[in-house]
Amino acid sequence: MAPFVAILLFLPFLAAGFTAAAAPPPSKCYTSLFSFGDSATATGIQKTDNTPGTTAPHCAFPPYGESFFHKPTGRCSDGRTIVDFLSQYLRLPLLPPYWGETIPAAANATKNPYSHGANLAVVSATALDSNETGGASGCRNCSLSVQINRFKTLINSLHPTSAKRRAYLKKSLILLGEIGGVDYQRASFRNTTTSQSQVESLIPLVTKRIGAVIEDLIEFGAVNFVVPGDFPKGCFPSYLTKFQSSNQSDYDPTTGCLVYHNWFSARHNKLLKKEIERIRKLHRHVSVRYADYFSTGIRMHRNPEKYGIVKATMNKACCGAGGPYNYNPAAVCGRVGAVACGNPKAYIKWDDHHYTEAANRVIAGAVFKRRFQYRTACRN
């Protein structure tokens, strides 16, 4: 009897000793979520970044948002995006967009609209700064480093002391990406003299920048990261249209997608995972998880019926103005001449390079649901 009791008594000390030696595990009960990225993640109509006189992004116009919000919200889909589903799994409000505006109620964190997080992502944002990509950035003042600076300003105004900031960030989840897709797309679409190998040479620059940003945020106090890889871009109607080929071996027969461009996305993902490994080894107290958007995207294309997708149209955009992939660059979704299909749920692609809400739900479900589903134990 006595030894048994002794062991029982001793167990908590063992456990405490273990956690102290290995640094406390990051919280699984997140009270806030912050996301960074481009149009795949953005959840608002840009106000501050448009140069006067330019039109808002096409995602700001109908029929965007028609399936869930019943009006455009700036999301580049017919409804919720992947980050929205992640917010819902965590039982957090859908994230308000934040572009660096002064916070009205900064002195009162409980009334602050960003206390449960914010979405820093901007349509057309690049991983690299515009001076690094030859001015190819799609929006002004919106690169990943700009988003990170805004995040720091926001957190510092919510939690002015270092101790408070670190305590808050311990319960925050950072969704860093997808980012980099725009850097590659601009390099290969905008400038026809750019060779494939020149675009490929951007991959290590982009993935190293993402790694550097993670380390910068760790320094700032963040400890929970999810870092999504690239989508299978060879399946996007924009790529399928632009790089159409009469050579059948340019296409993957199981998906109908472009072999080279999916290889490119996979290459980005491989180098990104290497960066994540490097950071994990250096910072053992943080959690940096890779989110595999690519494989889920491919799975949907290999077995579309399983997800309620119609195979014959799985590589076409639901919303567009004609062409073999229903993508016409002169009349993109949201502009005059483009119309949406009647059944977006049966499509993977909503427009030239964004998924439908239905596809976003499949990806978020496969990648996040089990890992981030809110636990009843989290209720304080």
Ligand SMILES: *[C@@H]1O[C@H](CO)[C@@H](O)[C@H](O)[C@H]1NC(C)=O
């Ligand atoms: C970029 O945005 C920041 C706010 O995040 C603002 O302070 C700065 O003036 C902007 N810069 C330009 C060139 O628009």
Ligand SMILES: *[C@@H]1O[C@H](CO)[C@@H](O)[C@H](O)[C@H]1NC(C)=O
């Ligand atoms: C902050 O807002 C809460 C909720 O509205 C209110 O109860 C509290 O008094 C406010 N605190 C300050 C310092 O204004």
Ligand SMILES: *[C@@H]1O[C@H](CO)[C@@H](O)[C@H](O)[C@H]1NC(C)=O
């Ligand atoms: C690009 O601009 C940023 C911020 O303005 C600066 O820190 C960086 O050194 C510049 N990079 C290059 C390659 O000029």
Ligand SMILES: *[C@@H]1O[C@H](CO)[C@@H](O)[C@H](O)[C@H]1NC(C)=O
């Ligand atoms: C196009 O790419 C070439 C080679 O990378 C570069 O020298 C040129 O400046 C680029 N042109 C534009 C308009 O970006």
Ligand SMILES: *[C@@H]1O[C@H](CO)[C@@H](O)[C@H](O)[C@H]1NC(C)=O
């Ligand atoms: C078709 O593409 C394959 C693989 O890219 C290449 O090896 C082959 O030479 C191409 N065929 C023609 C006729 O261009």
